[in-house]
Amino acid sequence: MVIFDLIIAFATVCVAIVLSMRSVAYFPLWRAVVTPLASIIGSGFLLLGPILNIGYGGYAPLIMLVLCFVAYLFGGAIRYNIASGEKAIQDGDFGPLAIRIETLSSWALAFAYIISVSYYLNLLGAFALSLTPFKSGFDAKLLTTAVFITIVLVGWSRGFKSLEKMEYVSVSLKLAIIAGLLVGLMAHFGHRALDDALIFNPEKVTGWSAVTLTFGLLITVQGFETSRYLGSEYDARTRIRSMRLAQWLSTAIYLVYILLISYVFRPDQMSPSETGIIDMMKIVAPILPFLLVAAALASQFSAAVADTSGSGGLFAELSRKRISERQAYLLLAVIGIALTWSADIYAIVSYASRGFAIYYGLQAGLSTVIAAKQQAGWHRVGFYGLLAALAAVIAVFGQSVE
Template sequence: MILNIAILAAVAIFGVVLWWPGLRASATWRAMTTPLASIIGSGFLVLGPILDNQYGALAPAVMLALCLGSYLLGGAIRYNMRAIEAGAVSWPQGVETLASWALSFAYIVSVAYYLNLFGAFAVSLTPFDDVIFARIVTSAIYLVIAGVGWTRGFKSLEAMEYLSVSVKLAIIAGLLVGLGFFFAEKSGQGALVFLDPQISGWAALTLGFGLIVTVQGFETSRYLGATYDTDTRVRSMKWAQWLSAAIYMTYIVLITYTFARDDLQFSETAIVEMMGVITPVLPLLLVAAALAAQFSAAVADTSGSGG
């Protein structure tokens, strides 16, 4: 009971803070929502079990490497933003145009993937937990995003994105509180788990490179130039990466040392069932967080593709 109250209180407090008018009026914070939406997207909830199972007790170190690597990639994009937009670099126009078209199509695939996950989570706790109903939900949300973007433009998409990002971050705060209590309880009982890695060498390296997709998304800042100036986008990208790295590191540390390998699950919605062992309120919140995460990420990449 106390844990449920603590989790719900954390969600409520962070929700109020994120909806505070002073914060919402900040151009930097509004510009942060697009990269944040894309970074903390589909990969967040499934990343914990994957890292824990494959890398064992070394999972936090791998997560740190992923965050550092993504920050360096972001640094390259920030450099390009400043140099290209200031006219300091003369790129062949054909190369820039070809790259933009390639990335635009990649975003289309990305949006479809996010909304496919949205449909899966939307029906996961209902009697209609079936692939057909999931795809009906996916198609309906796809039409909503396309319709709003086509008729109302970026500002309306950004407003939808801000709401979903706020919901997602508030629920993640509650999730971390729940995991923190669970971690403290396990620690007090001397029952923390230190799993041996399942992979090493080349396999560990290639999986790590594959998991970079779970921490990317910061590049969407590059394509918001019609709304925000260069300095604002550079600053917001940095802050979005710092905040997401802090969330990822906390989440991975708490989950790595509390779940045995037999308790780990790897389906799209597995984390919902896993968190049920902590408290019944978490699965419900996580479904809402997953829906908000997929929706916000889809909207962010739609904006990036348009930009």
Template sequence: MAAVVATAVVLFLPRLANAPGWRAAITPLASIIGSGFLVLGPILDTAYGFYAPLVMAGLCLGGYWFGAVIRYNIATLARPGSHRDVWQIRLERMASWSLAFAYIISVAYYLNLFGAFGVSLTPVDDALHAKLLTSAVYVLVLVAGWVWGFRALERLEQLSVSAKLAIIAGLLTGLAAYFFDRVSAGALVLNLPLVSGWSGVALAFGLIVTVQGFETSRYLGAEYDAHTRIASMRLAQWIASAIYLAYIVLLAYVFRSGEFALTETAIIDMMVVVAPILPMLLVAAALSAQFSAAAADTSGSGGLIAELTRNRISPRHAYALLSVVGLILTWSSDIFAIIAYASRAFALYYALQSLIATLAAWKNRADRRLAFLFGALAVLGFLILIFGDAAEGAE
């Protein structure tokens, strides 16, 4: 608890909270470590055993490479006299449509986790009541967006991000203490992986959404210049990668395989052993983070669809479409399948952005070597789109 309070005090210091670079980094950082942080640890630990930190490093590296694509595109657009040819314009439009669709699925991802965590510490902790809660929140989000819009809800993100980072600091502190206690007792465990070969690669493909979120810097041009967005995105990815890697290293070697069931809220059961206060803090962080993230992505999707259709589909009608699709996903799929769907949707967006970067780099003689890297990343994005697989949770 002391770590939570100390971190919160630092994050709310005016000098840090009001620093332009930090404020620009908050949005992508919040998206990257959002809800994925809560589900990713148990999935990697169960599926990959003692290889979990290596897989986490691979996911972070893949996310960083795709982030490099977005950063290159930001820099290209900011160059004096820069212009895009017809193919780049068409690809950008396709990428915007794919992002709008990815947001629709990511909202389903966030709100299904909201439902699961919302009932996790109650007597009705089961899939039916979790889906009922998710459905109720969908109705709330639709009504809020239809009547008031999301500006008020998006302001919540500034507070929830700092609170979430403070709780994560407490989680890592508790895990570190528990880890070193296991070290001193000679009780670390090396779990064998349950997946390997191509099935292991396909599962990792299906988890790319858990390190997604850095692309939000691409769309902050009205608030920050290109240099600030590029630097803050890089900072956000560095911080998120450090948090994720520390988290997985501390988690992967202290729980025996089969000691807990793989569910969307498995982290709650695991943290009871580490510190009794952590489950309540994690649920509080999950509820605030997932609701604010869902509101932000709903707003983003509605705005994109309205812009792409030149307001033939209004944001309000886009919110209704999002809610209908989300409710269908909620009642037809489990959270692990939705995670894989979201990963594949964002992979399409990254692949299209990589193609845009490839064309831009090829046109610039000084950057032609980068064109081959960006082309390879486009291929990787399409592979994730086609082959991304879902984890198998406990029934």
């Protein structure tokens, strides 16, 4: 175990050093990739391992592949809209229907951000107390509520500019810890394979229940859409490339991660709680739970700040300043705290998945209108139309983990 700890620590430090190098940190394409990549593999990385393994057993990697593939299809619709030109959409080049859909999707995203912030901060509360004596659900909700209030007060008084400077540091820390985690899991998997002790667990959910549970997990691979809203920093071509690269990298990371944990843990070694991954990683190496908690605190707080800021800006812009950013922060906190005390983390995950499914569906609908206006061919128009219909099905039938 000590050797595993040293290997994991060494890998984590090496990746952290590489990511902190000026030539890497300020490389334009990497900077553009970091934002969507961090969003995609943030919270999902903490939740997906136990959920997929308990629910789908040895078929967990296949479900992970399906989730990433569906997310990539939705990403393709958003990339098509970026390439078509956001200004052209707003200027009415694709007709009034495109403008209405774009405005409606922005409202949908603003409300989806509200739910996602609740999701991030509830995870933060659970992980922050997971290695302490105060790890009850009630204590976690109290901490989550306190962080909500803190974020709103900061946004109300001074704005988030000072906190947003922490983004690259927190992202680098999270990616370095994930690298260390994967190295540790590779060593553990190899050790189990040499001992001929790999396991193929049976699935617990089947049929339509398995499909609707997958729908409810869409939020765990969400985040790629952030590339679209970096127009003030990067041109359309860079944003398209950054989103595509972020989705490829996150898919590779997720598939390797799920593959490495799907065949080494027995059902009695897995917990359905939101911090179940910590109990699993204790078996691999003692250092991993502490690294995971550090990653959770850094990533969830920075993600919550980013989405709070984004939501406030969207509400102010869409309401033409009738709703100020400060009022939007207060609205977010009220809804988020209400969700915290009325629903468990998995219900919030399901709500957030539905919210983003609505947004992705509207973006696919926008792609359908643009493709029709551009006379891009019936196959492209039909494809985006079917994608919009799939998002509607996900929004209606997505279920939370029981």
